[in-house]
Amino acid sequence: QKEVEQDPGPLSVPEGAIVSLNCTYSNSAFQYFMWYRQYSRKGPELLMYTYSSGNKEDGRFTAQVDKSSKYISLFIRDSQPSDSATYLCAMIGGAQKLVFGQGTRLTINP
Amino acid sequence: GAGVSQSPSNKVTEKGKDVELRCDPISGHTALYWYRQRLGQGLEFLIYFQGNSAPDKSGLPSDRFSAERTGESVSTLTIQRTQQEDSAVYLCASSLSLVDEKLFFGSGTQLSVL
Numbered sequence A: 001q002k003e004v005e006q007d008p009g010p011l012s013v014p015e016g017a018i019v020s021l022n023c024t025y026s027n028s029a030f031q032y033f034m035w036y037r038q039y040s041r042k043g044p045e046l047l048m049y050t051y052s053s054g055n056k057e058d059g060r061f062t063a064q065v066d067k068s069s070k071y072i073s074l075f076i077r078d079s080q081p082s083d084s085a086t087y088l089c090a091m092i093g094g095a096q097k098l099v100f101g102q103g104t105r106l107t108i109n110p
Numbered sequence B: 001g002a003g004v005s006q007s008p009s010n011k012v013t014e015k016g017k018d019v020e021l022r023c024d025p026i027s028g029h030t031a032l033y034w035y036r037q038r039l040g041q042g043l044e045f046l047i048y049f050q051g052n053s054a055p056d057k058s059g060l061p062s063d064r065f066s067a068e069r070t071g072e073s074v075s076t077l078t079i080q081r082t083q084q085e086d087s088a089v090y091l092c093a094s095s096l097s098l099v100d101e102k103l104f105f106g107s108g109t110q111l112s113v114l
Helices: none
Strands: A004-006 A011-014 A019-025 A032-038 A045-050 A054-058 A061-066 A071-076 A085-092 A104-109 B005-007 B010-013 B019-024 B031-037 B043-050 B065-069 B075-079 B088-095 B109-113
Touching: A004 A085, A011 A019, A019 A085, A019 A104, A032 A061, A045 A054, A045 A061, A045 A071, A071 A085, B005 B088, B010 B019, B019 B088, B019 B109, B031 B075, B043 B065, B043 B075, B075 B088
Parallel strands: A011 A104, B010 B109
Antiparallel strands: A004 A019, A019 A071, A032 A045, A032 A085, A054 A061, A061 A071, A085 A104, B005 B019, B019 B075, B031 B043, B031 B088, B065 B075, B088 B109
């Protein structure tokens, strides 16, 4: 079993829809949770960063962490074609090594 | 520089040849990381540096892979006797320190082994 599981998609939704991206994990040592966005032929860029359970909002993006269920989510409201990218969840614990999910390829259709 | 710089951006090589990939981290970042991303896959951790030291090399896929960092700056990932399964994007990232979890990535080197 992988430490971090993420549905690779692809996921295709119409412009303006609410998008939900999810990851589950098995290692209870993970304390910091991140979402990276990766455009084609580019390196990942940090989108959201959370530490504790609960919600964190930044504009149209909301990151949610449920440590009891070992489940994290990223919600995108009012999705735009420019949000089309691969979204990778990532998490880190005591080993000081960032572990990534497989990435979900998202397409927003105008 | 303003961001993490990697070169070359693309490298095509023949099976059995050696390749050298270069990473220039953000100035002042002491931690540097190498990841591999196969087509349609997530990021596979290879090695990290704190300063010029690499405490854990267990992520390197085989002894054909090696990495070094000098001057707490530039890092080089070397793959000897390349194989077709080495074809991937090799990504470098840096952070202020090991305890800073926010990584900044370069655009990667696309390696194709024919």
